Each structure stands twice: as structure tokens, then as C-alpha cells.
Amino acid sequence: MNAGITKALIIGGGFAGMTAAARLARQGVEVDLLEIDPGWRSYGAGISLHGSTLRVLKELGLIDRFMEEGFASDGVEMRGADDRILVTLPTPRVAGPDIAGGGGIMRPALAKILQEAVRAAGVNVHLGTTFSTIENREDGVWVAFGDGKPQRYDLAVGADGLYSSVRAKLFPEAPKPRFIGQSVWRAVLPRPAEITTVTMWMGPNLKVGLNGVSPDLAYLFLTEDKEVNDFVAPESFVETLRALLRKFPSPIIQAIADQLSEEHHVIYRPLEQMLLPRPWRAGRVALIGDAVHATTPHLAAGACIGIEDAMVLAEEVARASTVDDALAGFEARRWERCRMVVENSARLADIEIHGGSRDEHAAIMRQSMKTLAEAI
Structure with missing residues (x-):
């Protein structure tokens, strides 16, 4: 039926926007995709993906391309700063x-896979x-872009990220992104x-993790408590970043600190979040991804839920x-x-910042991953 939709507009060419564009086009909808970056680039280092994201890639017929470019593994190891394993969390297949x-x-590798799917659709x-x-x-919904006149669409989708212009237009009173008191450092290095x-080391006011992003490379992330977003x-x-890594006695982390250099693409970002109360739609316009539920990386699920x-x-x-x-069914x-x-x-961020219970931290991670493994 396609809900009477024959023509749709996707605003934003990130992971969520590309997935929506490809899937709708495969259903016979004529789709326009707007991306503000003329190079259609994907910034950042690596990205961790849940099994539920791999499930979506499989449904899109892209799992083989992911396996060619990325790295897949089972379980999550939580360690103390000295390498002692505290708990192992399962990740259902x-x-x-x-x-x-x-x-x-790598984020650019995943972006390329999805861009190819968008073009092919x-x-x-x-x-x-x-x-x-x-x-x-x-x-319908009438949208003007570039220097053109307004065009009619049956559906428009705002997938334009944390600082969404579509959200600002539809919901001017929406909550603003909030700095949570932590920042994240990222780098890519030999695995x-x-x-x-996936392995994480818990230290006082710091957490560091490693996840493979290819047969040879790993994505390093380190969360640091920051009272001020300076x-x-x-x-x-x-x-x-090297000085922060030195605070972990783990021989693995010390070896990484020894080799760290500019060639490892070190980047830094303050952590912000935003959850838009319902509704997530106005008329024939819907919001998806970070435009409505921008999250921090503590569950490595931001891209996951946007693609879902x-x-x-x-x-x-x-x-x-x-x-x-x-749109009502989607939101529900x-x-x-x-x-x-x-x-x-x-x-999880609050527990890390204020020295809360590690048992609660592990329990939240375990329950969250179990929930994310359930049917969408």
C-alpha cells in the first residue's frame, strides 16, 4: 500500500537518512535525498555496532559488504584498570x-556501503x-530547496542530526542538546x-575501550569527566590522550599510550544528549535518528537506533x-x-561521573543489550 506515498523527501544523508532513502526507494517510492555536505563525507573514527544493527544490514542485503570492511565479534569484556576481568556480557546473535x-x-567505510545502496536503489x-x-x-508537504520553487511530497523525513533544522522548524520549543559532564576521545590504531x-577498562573518572573495526585495526574510545564544556x-x-591513557596500569593500554601519534587520527568531542518528547511528527513530516533521540556512546547504540x-x-x-x-505506527x-x-x-554516565555502583553499571548494560537484541 505504501500509505498512499509515491514521492518522499529525506533531509539529511547520514546513516539514518541513507537507510530510510534506500529502503523506501526499494518499496517503489520516488525518493529525493538532501545532504548539505557537497562531499557527502562521514567524519569520525570507528563506530561500534550492535547485533540489531547487523540484523538491519542483513535485511538490506549489505551484511557481506560489512564483513568485508569491518570486524565482528561476540561478547563484551568489562575489566578493571589493571586488566582484571570484572564481568563478561553476552551479545546474542x-x-x-x-x-x-x-x-x-570505520565510519567512512559504513557511509560508503550505505551510499552505494542509496545510489543502487x-x-x-x-x-x-x-x-x-x-x-x-x-x-501534501511542500518543500523548497536550493534556489528552486517548492515541490510537493507525500512525506518528508528530517534526518538531519543533533542540531536538526527540521526539528527547529517544526518544534521551536523543543529541548536543546544538553552537555552531560563527560567528553570522549577517539583514535584508530593497530588492533x-x-x-x-569489545573490551572496556573501568578507571576512576575514566573509561577506555577497544573494538575491532577491520581485521587489522581497532577503534579506541576514552570517556573523561569534564565539569565544563571548555x-x-x-x-x-x-x-x-596519552596522559589520560597513562592512568591505566593495564599493559595493553600502556603499550597503546607508547605508540600513540598524530597518524592515529585522535579526535575529541564533548558529549551531549537530547530526547524530544512525543510527538515526533507534524502533519506529513517525521523526525528520525539524532534529530529526536541523540544519545551518548555509553551503550554504543546511537547509530543503531537511528538505522532502526x-x-x-x-x-x-x-x-x-x-x-x-x-507515522503513528512508527512512533508507537x-x-x-x-x-x-x-x-x-x-x-551510565552518571554512575561513571559520581563513582556509583559498578554492579548497577554492569546490570544496566546487560539489560540494555538484552532489550536491543529483541525484535524491533
Whole structure:
């Protein structure tokens, strides 16, 4: 049925937007995708993916491409700062018995895989542009972009991230992104032979982790408590991260600190979050991904739930008889799951900042991963 939708607009060419564009186009919808970056680049280092994300990639027919570029593994090891294993958390094989429960990949590599899928699906991609006006009318949603006149669509989807212009237009009173009192350091380096799965070391006011992103490379992340969201000079990134790693007596982490250099692409980002109360739609316009539920990386699920949003939206469009029913069904299926990720991630950050219970920390992670493994 496609809910009477024959033409749709996706605003934002990130992971959620690309997934929505590809899936809707495969359902026979004519899709325009707007991406403000003329190079359609994906910034950042590695990204950790849950089994539920691998399940979506499998449904899109992209799991083989992921396995060529990325790294898959089972379980999560939580260690003390000295390498002592505190707890091992299972990651169910939700994408199938032959696909590991989680994995990692370089962000540009995942972006390239999804870009190829978007192009192959016949999506009309418009780079270096965004919308200038968006208006719900009785006969559809009218959107102008570039220097053109408004065009009519049956559906428009705002997938334009944490600082979403679509959200600002539809919901001017929406909560603003909030700095949570932590920042994250990231780098990419040769994967230590001892690291065969996602591994995290818990230290006082710091947490460091490693996850493979290819057969040879690992993605390093370190969360640091920060009372103030102050500026950190890029020229100090390598030495600052090295000093933070030195606080962990683990021989693995010490060896990483020894080799750390500018070639390991060290980046720094303050952590912010935002959860938009329902509704996530206005008329024929819906919001997905970070535009409605930007989360911190404590559950490594931000990209996961955004990609899931896109798949669920397309599913609801395919089976509903009206646009309103499709968007209502999408929102009903997504709210509780996304709320859980944002709020549980915030609680994990709070425990780390204030020295809370490690048992509670592990229990929240275990329950969250179990929930994310359930059917969408």
C-alpha cells in the first residue's frame, strides 16, 4: 500500500537518512535525498555496532559488504584498570547463527556501503543543499530547496542530526542538546592481538575501550569527566590522550599510550544528549535518528537506533493505508526503545561521573543489550 506515498523527501544523508532513502526507494517510492555536505563525507573514527544493527544490514542485503570492511565479534569484556576481568556480557546473535553478536567498522567505510545502496536503489541525491522552506498543506508537504520553487511530497523525513533544522522548524520549543559532564576521545590504531572482542577498562573518572573495526585495526574510545564544556586545542590532542591513557596500569593500554601519534587520527568531542518528547511528527513530516533521540556512546547504540528508525518507518509506510497511520505506527514502535537507550546511557554516565555502583553499571548494560537484541 505504501500509505498512499509515491514521492518522499529525506533531509539529511547520514546513516539514518541513507537507510530510510534506500529502503523506501526499494518499496517503489520516488525518493529525493538532501545532504548539505557537497562531499557527502562521514567524519569520525570507528563506530561500534550492535547485533540489531547487523540484523538491519542483513535485511538490506549489505551484511557481506560489512564483513568485508569491518570486524565482528561476540561478547563484551568489562575489566578493571589493571586488566582484571570484572564481568563478561553476552551479545546474542540476533542477525543469525552465522553472524556474531556485534562488531565495529570505520565510519567512512559504513557511509560508503550505505551510499552505494542509496545510489543502487535509484534515489535522487542532491548534495550541497538543504531545505529553505517546509510547509504542510492539505494536499501534501511542500518543500523548497536550493534556489528552486517548492515541490510537493507525500512525506518528508528530517534526518538531519543533533542540531536538526527540521526539528527547529517544526518544534521551536523543543529541548536543546544538553552537555552531560563527560567528553570522549577517539583514535584508530593497530588492533592488539589480545583484543578479540569489545573490551572496556573501568578507571576512576575514566573509561577506555577497544573494538575491532577491520581485521587489522581497532577503534579506541576514552570517556573523561569534564565539569565544563571548555575548548581543547587540537594540537594538544595526542599528548592529552596519552596522559589520560597513562592512568591505566593495564599493559595493553600502556603499550597503546607508547605508540600513540598524530597518524592515529585522535579526535575529541564533548558529549551531549537530547530526547524530544512525543510527538515526533507534524502533519506529513517525521523526525528520525539524532534529530529526536541523540544519545551518548555509553551503550554504543546511537547509530543503531537511528538505522532502526529508518527501517521501522519504511515498514509502517508499507503496511499502513494512510500517512498519518504510518507515522503513528512508527512512533508507537520506536518511543520506548529509544527512550530506554537515551535514559540508560545517561544513567551510565552518571554512575561513571559520581563513582556509583559498578554492579548497577554492569546490570544496566546487560539489560540494555538484552532489550536491543529483541525484535524491533
